Amino acid sequence: MKIQNNSVVGLTYELKVSKTEDEIESAPFSVEVRDEEDPFYFLFGQSGLPEKFEELLAGQKQGEEFSFTLTVEEAYGEADDELILNLPKSQFSGEQGFNKEMLEEGNFLPLMDENGYPMQAKILKDLGEELLLDFNHPLVGFDLHFDGKVIEVREATKEELDHGHVHGEHGEHD
Structure with missing residues (x-):
């Protein structure tokens, strides 16, 4: 199954961030690792994640690897x-x-x-x-660099769609 709206997606990844000040970009540094022990699961199309993040994952299948960067504007923008x-x-x-x-x-x-x-x-x-x-998102003002792998793609259950989040082992328990 390919990643599409209303599918449950499980990822492993490393997130690095970098910042550009006075036209000089800092070296990306790691801020989060989600591995097989602690994968990241979300409901595609209802995640609240940056739109470009989902756009770049759309159509991928279980087992595929990804590597992309979201600019500040594509991620969480500048501090307000x-x-x-x-x-x-x-x-x-x-x-x-x-x-x-x-x-x-x-x-x-x-x-x-x-x-x-x-x-x-x-x-x-x-x-x-x-x-x-x-109250700004902790990642405002940063470019986000993702390197990871799609470890699961499945259809969301009716209950997950109704509640707007993943249930079960890798989600919320209601």
Whole structure:
């Protein structure tokens, strides 16, 4: 089966990122490896991943290897200053499941948006009573270099399509 809309796709890959500043590109450095022990599964066409990522995988079959780069514009774009906010520390209390160690600069806070979807914010600075948080995607401003292999392609079940995500061993358990 070829990768197409509404198929479940399993990948192994190494993701490297690079940044271009003043027309000089940094050497790509590895930020994530998904191997046979921890493959990445997603519902093609409903993944929320960059459109170009899915476009470059479309039509591939199980066992095929891939290697491509997404530019900043094709990936997550540039940082949006409007997504950097000061929020009161009181919103991140023990009652909400946060602890002091979680609120240290540089950490990513696991959060939920108003619709209950998981998101994260990076703590840029502890301002005493407030935290300066960056809600931009962690990969904004980077070119993304993928090298990997398609390890599975199958039809999504009706339940997976209804819920919009993969179920079972490599997905969410509902």
